[in-house]
Amino acid sequence: MNILKGLTKIKSSFARFIETTNNFMWVQRNEKFADKRLVVEQLTDRVLVRVKGEEVVPFLQGLITNDMTHLQSGSTPLPKTSAMYTMFLNKAGRVLYDSIIYRTPEPNTYLIECDKFISNELRRHLRLYRVRRNIQIDAVDGEYRPWIVFNPVGSVVRMDTSVQVGQEVISTPDPRIRDLGTRVITKTDKTWKDLANMFSKSGDITVAKPTNDCNYRMHRYRYGVGEGVQDLPPGKSFPLEANCDYMHGVSFHKGCYLGQELTARVHHTGVVRKRIMPLRLSVPASPKSINISTEAGTNIGVIRGANLDRALGLLRVEQALGSTKLFVDGNICYVEKPYWWPNELPKKARVEGC
Incomplete structure (x- = not known):
């Protein structure tokens, strides 16, 4: 009888192990090991307004x-956050400009992160619609500098950054996808070494500089996230395509805003035929x-x-996911449905890191 009880207990334990193996392996790879490696990179192509x-x-x-x-x-009925992703239409x-808006400790003061090549255009756009409101609109790239801190395999940076960075720095998880990393806004006198020391204090963590094949742009491309005028040329795509x-x-419950009518109509019809998707290339694509x-x-x-071997494509979703092979200049490439997309379409394997 004791032997039977023992076998039953072993069988039950083995069943629980089988059921949780995938989750266990994910935790092992991403929390126990991957969290020890962080890349700190200054976002030189992003500025703040x-x-x-x-x-x-x-x-x-x-x-x-x-x-x-x-x-x-x-106090609001909605959850308050330090940063918010949005677009100007x-x-x-x-889409004119993609941006991240940060709440600051100062009352009625916000920082808008945007592509540095359209900073002047964004400020002109804001001033055009300011009319007679008493609102100051200033470039502050001489005061603040944006950074990204990310784990190359996509694990979340697990640390109390509010304690580590102090009052002069804004630190918040990327509001789009948590696996993109932690967004950090510092004064311009802060260097890479300062941030490396800041984050290395959080535990047994290795902090590295970006490399050619492991940097924020490659990181974004693996997850299928477009950013800035190169990936999202002004006036060339709609917000849901991006x-x-x-x-x-995007909020479908707020009041009117510039460009809302078409965005709401497309959303309520439920038909978005094209979207930005990640591509894996067999041969690096030429600039042409x-x-x-x-x-x-x-x-x-x-x-x-x-x-290198990663790209973003604006693709017809149904045809792209229904094709076993795609081609760029006669060379094979592969499309992947990002894991963070909703599950109504067939999903391929999770995108791996560097």
Whole structure:
């Protein structure tokens, strides 16, 4: 009888082990081992614009796709966060600028992170719609500097950054996808070494500099996240094509904003035929590579950005996921459905890190 009880206990334990093996391996790889490696990189192609004034919240609310209530100080029915992903659209509902907006300790003051090549255009856009509101709009790239701290295999940076960074630094998980890493805003006198020391204090962690094949751009491309004017040319795509809805960057419950009508209509019809998707290349794409085609030669999309063996493509989703092979300039490439997309479509293997 004791032997039977022992066998039953072993069988039960083995069954529980089988059921949890996948989760266990994921925890082992991402928490026990992967969390010990962090890459700290200055975002040299991103700058900050400060927007300040008593009417700044309703002002931005009428220009962005997301809901400023998420960032607004005070008690609200919505969860308050330190940073929020959003987009500025033109009247036709096309994307002008992608951005991350940060709440600061100062009242009625926000920092807008944007591509440095359109910083002037963004400030002009804001001033155009400011009208007579008493709102200050200033470039602060001489005061603040944006950084990214990420784990190359996508594990979350697990540390109390509010304690580590102090009052002069904003630190927050990337508001789009947590596996992208932690966004850090520092004063311009902070160096890479300062941030490396800051994060290495959190435990047995190895902090590294970015390399050619392991950097933030490659990291984004593996997850299928476009950013800046190279990946999202102004006026060339719609917010849902850029996965703004999947990355928590658009509110379908707030009031009117510039470009809302078409965005809401597309959302409620439920038809978004093209989206930004990650590509794995067999041969690095040339700067002139544009079209992506099926084995039958049908063009189903265009390349929006490429680096080494990774790229972003604006693709017809159904045809892309239904094709075993795709081609760029006659060379094979493979499309992957990001794990963070909703599950209504067939999902391929999870994207690996560096």
